[in-house]
Amino acid sequence: MEIVNASIPDIKADPQYLDGNGKDVEDFAQRVDHMFMKVDQLEQTLNKVEQFYSRKRQLNTSKGSSIPKDKDKDKHLTNFRKRQQDVSRRESAAVKRMQELMRQFGTIIRQITQHKWAGPFMQPVDVVGLGLHDYYDVIKKPMDFSTIKNKMEFKDDTGYSSVREIYADVRLIFENAMKYNDERDDVHVMAKTLLGKVDEKWLQLLPKVDEEEKNRNEEEAGAQIDMQLAQEATHARITKDLNIELEKVDRDLEELRDMVLQNCRRMSTEEKKKLSSALTSLSPEDLDRALIIVSQDYPSFPATSQEVDLNIDSLSESTLWKLKFFVKGAQQFQNRSTARMAGNNHHNNDNNKRKICNAFAKSSQKSRK
Structure with a gap:
C-alpha cells in the first residue's frame, strides 16, 4: 500500500539535477531526508492499523462478530462510557x-x-x-x-x-x-x-x-465488547490523524517537487536522447502514466490517443525533469521484478517501442530540418 502519491527526485544522490550552489543542494537534501523519515514513521503507524483491522476481520470470520452492528454501536458506546464510570x-x-x-x-x-x-x-x-x-x-x-x-x-x-x-x-x-x-x-x-x-x-x-x-460471564462478555470498542475507537482516531498527516505529507512533497523542478538546470541534448530511449522501454502502464504527466502540463496533449506524436524538444524543462524522475523510479521498480515477469512484459514493450519511436523519429527529423 502506497502512502503518498507525490514523487521526489533523489537530489542528494544526484545533485547535478539542480542549477544552484552546494548549499541549495544540501538544503534540498535535508528536506528530502526529513520527509523520508516522516514517511517511514507514518508507514509504521499504517502497518499497525492494518494489522489491527486484519486481525479483527479474521476473528469475525472465524468466530462470528461479537461487536454490535453499526446501528447499535453508538448506543453501546454510550452504555460503555456509563459502565466505565x-x-x-x-x-x-x-x-x-x-x-x-x-x-x-x-x-x-x-x-x-x-x-x-x-x-x-x-x-x-x-x-x-x-x-x-x-x-x-x-x-x-x-x-x-x-x-x-x-x-x-x-x-x-x-x-x-x-x-x-x-x-x-x-x-x-x-x-x-x-x-x-x-x-x-x-x-x-x-x-x-x-x-x-x-x-x-x-x-x-x-x-x-x-x-x-x-x-x-455476562459481565466478562460485556467487558470484552467494551475492550474491542475501545480499541476500535482508538484505531479510528489514529486512522483519522494518519489521513491528516498523509495529506500534509502529500502537500509538502508536491511543494518540494515544484521547488526542485523550478531550480533544475536545462537538460542537454544527450540527456533528452537518453530520456527518449528510456521512455520506449516502459511497460504499457508506466507509458500511460508518463503521457499523463505530459498532459498535466499541456492540457491539449492527446495522452489517451492510440497514436501519440510527441516532440520532446518542445517540452518545458520542468516537464522533461518530471519525466526523467518518473522514468528513473519506474526503471528501478522494473529492475526489482522477477525474470518471469520481465519475460511476460517483453512482447508488450516491443509494441510500446514501435509506437513511441515513431513519435520520437518525427521529433528527430524536425530537429534535423
Whole structure:
C-alpha cells in the first residue's frame, strides 16, 4: 500500500539535477531526508492499523462478530462510557458476592469436618508411616481438608478464585479415598458417605453459584465488547490523524517537487536522447502514466490517443525533469521484478517501442530540418 502519491527526485544522490550552489543542494537534501523519515514513521503507524483491522476481520470470520452492528454501536458506546464510570464498584461487588458464596461453602466444610468419620481426611495421607508404597502410583493429586483450608486463606493467585474450585477439591478428597481403598474397606465407606452429604448440601447452594457465574460471564462478555470498542475507537482516531498527516505529507512533497523542478538546470541534448530511449522501454502502464504527466502540463496533449506524436524538444524543462524522475523510479521498480515477469512484459514493450519511436523519429527529423 502506497502512502503518498507525490514523487521526489533523489537530489542528494544526484545533485547535478539542480542549477544552484552546494548549499541549495544540501538544503534540498535535508528536506528530502526529513520527509523520508516522516514517511517511514507514518508507514509504521499504517502497518499497525492494518494489522489491527486484519486481525479483527479474521476473528469475525472465524468466530462470528461479537461487536454490535453499526446501528447499535453508538448506543453501546454510550452504555460503555456509563459502565466505565462504575467499573470499580461492579468489580468490588462481584468479588464480595463470590466471597459470600465461599463463606457459605466454608460453613458446609466445617459441618463435614465435624462429622465423626472425618478424621482420616483432615491431614495429608501418611504414605511412609502407613507403608503405602503404591499410593502415588494410584493417586495423582492428593488432597485433604487442611490443604483446602490453607488455600482458602490465601489472598494471592495461589488461592481459590471461585467456590466451584473448592467444591472440586472437597470431592477429590473422598474420590481419592474411594479409588485407593476397596469398596468393603471402612475408609472407602466413610468417604462415600461423607461425599453424599457434601453433594446434598452443594445442590442447595448450586442455584446461587449458577446465578453468580451467569452474571460474571455476562459481565466478562460485556467487558470484552467494551475492550474491542475501545480499541476500535482508538484505531479510528489514529486512522483519522494518519489521513491528516498523509495529506500534509502529500502537500509538502508536491511543494518540494515544484521547488526542485523550478531550480533544475536545462537538460542537454544527450540527456533528452537518453530520456527518449528510456521512455520506449516502459511497460504499457508506466507509458500511460508518463503521457499523463505530459498532459498535466499541456492540457491539449492527446495522452489517451492510440497514436501519440510527441516532440520532446518542445517540452518545458520542468516537464522533461518530471519525466526523467518518473522514468528513473519506474526503471528501478522494473529492475526489482522477477525474470518471469520481465519475460511476460517483453512482447508488450516491443509494441510500446514501435509506437513511441515513431513519435520520437518525427521529433528527430524536425530537429534535423
